[in-house]
Amino acid sequence: MDEDLSMEFQDVVRRRRMVRTFDPDRPLPDGALDRMLDNAVRAPSAGFSQGWAFLALEGRDETTRFWDATFPAIERSSFEWPGLFDVPTIVVPLSHKQAYLDRYAEPDKGVTDKRESFWPVPYWDIDTGFAAMLILLTAVDEGLGALFFGIFPERMAGFREAFGVPDEYTPIGAIALGYESPAGDRPSGSLKRGRRPASDVVHRGRWQGGSR
């Protein structure tokens, strides 16, 4: 990069937090969405399967179609963070299990019966999650706010229908991307739980301490 405006990596990690109230008047800066998506596809993936896809929605028409499909107006009116619906951009990362089953049936892997029991955990969702994390971190690097949030199971069919998403692809959630409202955001009540320090969750050498 000629002019490197990027943040220090440690600052990016430490500043990352979910933002739920966006500035309705500020779209993403030029090229920011492409930079986030270009970083997303640098995520690692099992067998380099890259079984992911990203539905990028920009501007009112497209984001309104998303909210209408996933968050009915009646529920929106009582939602704790109404400023979420002002977000200018949404990226939906989708995982593609079949791409992994097919990739691992190739000669260098040899899982020819494509059995799901081969998989210790669903790497298609994990790898798509890695890609989503790169989007979240790149958003911080761009000075943007972001929220990763779930799409409720009962809204999945409506979401697919609204955007013509094939059945083989499963959204792992959605990412709202925009500038935080100048009026600020309200932190989630979940944060009262406090961050569990590494010393609580790391087991060195062997499992010891409590069962959690």
Ligand SMILES: Cc1cc2nc3c(=O)[nH]c(=O)nc-3n(C[C@H](O)[C@H](O)[C@H](O)COP(=O)(O)O)c2cc1C
């Ligand atoms: C898989 C996943 C799903 C989440 N779903 C939601 C959601 O549906 N709504 C929401 O407001 N926040 C959601 N969050 C954000 C978490 O509440 C947030 O990450 C957590 O409270 C820690 O806060 P921080 O990310 O700002 O550090 C989700 C986060 C993850 C990783």
